Amino acid sequence: MDDSISRSELVCSTVSCIISGVRLSQKFRKLFSFDVLQSFSEHVCRWTHPVNAQRFLDRLDPAAWRQLSKLYQPRPEALKINRFDDAAYWVTINVERAQDLWLDRSPPLRILDLGCGAGYFLYVCQSLGHEGLGLDTSREPLFHGTTALLNVRRIISRIDPGVPLPDLGEKFDLVTAHRVCFHRTERLGDHKWNEWTPADWKFFINDIRTRFLRLDGRLLLDFNPRRNGSSFFTPELRACFRSLGARIFRSKALLAADPSDRPRFKQKKR
Ligand SMILES: C[S@@+](CC[C@H](N)C(=O)[O-])C[C@H]1O[C@@H](n2cnc3c(N)ncnc32)[C@H](O)[C@@H]1O
DSSP: OOHHHHHHHHHHHHHHHHHHHHHHHHHHHHHHHHHHHHHHHHHHHHHHSOOOTHHHHTTSOHHHHHHHHHHTOOOTTOOGGGOTTOHHHHHHHHHHHHHHTTTTSSOOOEEEEETOTTSHHHHHHHHTTOEEEEEEOSOOHHHHHHHHHHTOOEEEOOOOTTOOOOOOSSOEEEEEESSOOTTEEEEEETTEEEEOOHHHHHHHHHHHHHHTEEEEEEEEEEOOOOTTSOOSOOHHHHHHHHHTTOEEETTEEEEESSTTOOOOSSOOOO
16 A cells, blocks of 8 residues: 555544544534523523522421431432432422423413422422322332322323323323433343333323323423433434424423424413
């Protein structure tokens, strides 16, 4: 092989690597700054319409919560995010979730929370004048205690791919799922999971739209980031959710009952 050609090829490929690296980092910076901007806008909206989380905490009976924590002692090394007996932390987080959906400024709504866990989101919603129903498995004993103390009604059921949800006998203005986990079907080890395919998401969203949402109802799905810190929305999933009419905002997908509607986080006036 001619040495001069191979050297020039090497220079070319190095230059193209540098250029694509620069483009990638520019894209990453753009994405990052857009994300920061979106997060900032959420903060500003909450700040201009403050909700005092303390007044929801004051209604809880501290002795009953201490007893619950004693009964279901978390592992000492458990992360704050897994300490569901920590009402002060979770009520504050869920006040922010409610503010981001304008639930502090909307007429009373019927809300279904999928994978409702300890029940804090519905507790905050109920405290803001809405009516709530949760749905979760019965795997976590602590959640029996927290939902009872928070006066949150829930249905015990599993969400499985390609399986319609049980009939709940009513439709909702808002269906939510925060830190969605039900799409993970099988642990593969090394923090990897088998998860729902675009076809599974299509089935699930169609089921919610046709059987659980009122005409102007909305579905909010909020996802944890992936283990490596990247977004839940891979290019394939982003395209899938967009094709189903979702508005994607940071970790969230918001969908309207009518697939041709582009829903807004701001709640419509009735
Ligand atoms: C990470 S926790 C989030 C709890 C709550 N939504 C929150 O944000 O605080 C995920 C919840 O989804 C529930 N869950 C996981 N897989 C589920 C499934 N297949 N069907 C129904 N619920 C499920 C878990 O029991 C748990 O309560």
